[in-house]
Amino acid sequence: RAWMDADFRRQLSAQRERVEDAFEFEGRKVGRGSYGQVFKTKPRSCADASAGDYALKQIEGSGLSMSACREIALLRELKHPNVISLKQVYLAHETRQIWLLFDYAEHDLWRMINFHASAKKCNSQVSLPPNFTKSIMHQILCGIHYLHSNWVLHRDLKPANILVMGATSPERGRVKIADLGLARLFHQPLTPLTEIDPVVVTFWYRAPELLLGARHYTKAIDLWAIGCIMAELITDKPLFYCKQEEDIKTSSPYNRDQLERIFSVMGFPSQQDWRDLPHLPKYGDLVRNFGTGQQYARFSLGRHMSRSFGMSETSSEFRLLSRLLAMDPLRRPSAREALEDRYFLEEPRPAADVFNDFDIPYGKRDFISDSSDNKDDPARLHFASRGRHLAVASQQQQRPICSQQLPHRFDS
Numbered sequence: 564r565a566w567m568d569a570d571f572r573r574q575l576s577a578q579r580e581r582v583e584d585a586f587e588f589e590g591r592k593v594g595r596g597s598y599g600q601v602f603k604t605k606p607r608s609c610a611d612a613s614a615g616d617y618a619l620k621q622i623e624g625s626g627l628s629m630s631a632c633r634e635i636a637l638l639r640e641l642k643h644p645n646v647i648s649l650k651q652v653y654l655a656h657e658t659r660q661i662w663l664l665f666d667y668a669e670h671d672l673w674r675m676i677n678f679h680a681s682a683k684k685c686n687s688q689v690s691l692p693p694n695f696t697k698s699i700m701h702q703i704l705c706g707i708h709y710l711h712s713n714w715v716l717h718r719d720l721k722p723a724n725i726l727v728m729g730a731t732s733p734e735r736g737r738v739k740i741a742d743l744g745l746a747r748l749f750h751q752p753l754t755p756l757t758e759i760d761p762v763v764v765t766f767w768y769r770a771p772e773l774l775l776g777a778r779h780y781t782k783a784i785d786l787w788a789i790g791c792i793m794a795e796l797i798t799d800k801p802l803f804y805c806k807q808e809e810d811i812k813t814s815s816p817y818n819r820d821q822l823e824r825i826f827s828v829m830g831f832p833s834q835q836d837w838r839d840l841p842h843l844p845k846y847g848d849l850v851r852n853f854g855t856g857q858q859y860a861r862f863s864l865g866r867h868m869s870r871s872f873g874m875s876e877t878s879s880e881f882r883l884l885s886r887l888l889a890m891d892p893l894r895r896p897s898a899r900e901a902l903e904d905r906y907f908l909e910e911p912r913p914a915a916d917v918f919n920d921f922d923i924p925y926g927k928r929d930f931i932s933d934s935s936d937n938k939d940d941p942a943r944l945h946f947a948s949r950g951r952h953l954a955v956a957s958q959q960q961q962r963p964i965c966s967q968q969l970p971h972r973f974d975s
């Protein structure tokens with residue numbers, strides 16, 4: 564450090580704004596994972612409630628790790644209304660900690676869908692605008708179109724990574740694509756994410772070509788995930804839900820149960836459906852486990868969606884869904900082609916505020932108490948073995964009051 568003379572360094576460090584001086588975040592943790600932790604904060608300066616909230620992410624570890632570098636470098640360049648925007652980066656020189664500042668998003672599709680699923684269970688339907696799914700889909704595709712046109716692939720699209728701005732934000736009801744997930748140590752799909760953190764890895768949104776050993780992420784892989792999200796918005800259920808076996812330490816991308824679930828919804832891909840299927844690395848395993856797939860002959864997405872959810876196979880909603888969920892990645896539309904689908908041109912048109920003038924029924928995020936923050940927290944270990952981010956549910960699950968006199972409209 565000799566290169567900078569001592570009193571100049573002292574002067575600099577005296578001037579540098581410290582994140583703890585600028586923001587109040589004690590006891591306001593809303594997220595935690597192997598990536599670090601996230602706080603809901605307000606600037607200390609303007610104490611009045613009107614100032615928007617901020618999300619402050621403290622990156623795991625210290626110093627500029629490769630994933631921290633990549634996240635900062637990427638986010639600084641990315642600027643689109645449907646992509647989370649990085650406001651500020653704080654480098655705490657004493658602790659070599661890195662903090663990222665974002666405009667706060669109160670909601671996300673994972674919690675929103677869970678809310679509707681539980682409301683259904685207590686058969687107390689929550690009223691939503693008729694264009695709710697269409698508005699969300701339009702904004703996800705706009706955000707992904709922007710990322711893809713900048714040659715950025717998301718690679719882990721799922722409901723938890725689709726944030727929605729809350730009632731107090733000037734961008735009320737706007738979708739923001741984010742990546743709350745794992746600090747990706749490697750970029751190859753073959754690296755077992757489960758080695759980083761077994762709690763959050765879910766294969767329900769992974770394209771079939773990835774499960775069959777495709778070596779590179781593609782734009783089409785993101786579009787498959789968007790198709791899965793669209794189906795889940797319509798039905799409140801993960802389309803390719805598959806129980807996670809206890810230890811998912813397998814390093815192979817091939818996941819027989821997940822493929823089985825996909826085939827039992829979609830049917831088994833024929834040579835005509837997917838010409839390149841036999842060239843995929845795990846095709847041998849596929850034939851060994853499923854033979855010619857005759858047992859799935861009568862299954863199809865249309866059959867699944869019409870029989871389980873009364874969806875018409877001739878509706879433009881279904882047509883777009885089946886385009887996004889083409890088994891052959893070459894047959895999936897690009898984000899732009901999806902945005903040009905008739906579905907978005909028909910009434911009701913997609914809205915900028917996905918809630919329109921409806922009150923927002925979802926609660927605010929719960930704060931995570933630090934006591935449960937230790938790694939060997941029994942709840943965490945228990946949920947960890949059951950895969951998916953159930954551990955997050957234990958802290959943040961919002962269930963509506965299952966009482967008969969549930970008010971028709973809610974105050975957010």
Ligand SMILES: CNc1nccc(N2CC[C@H](NC(=O)Nc3ccc(CN4CCOCC4)c(C(F)(F)F)c3)C2)n1
Binds near residue numbers: 593601637668669716
């Ligand atoms: C809880 N409320 C809340 N409100 C606002 C923001 C926010 N957070 C938490 C951490 C998250 N951080 C990111 O979203 N970071 C991020 C990092 C990278 C990328 C783009 N890469 C994704 C992986 O593949 C390469 C490209 C993104 C982006 F662009 F996907 F949004 C976000 C943003 N939380």
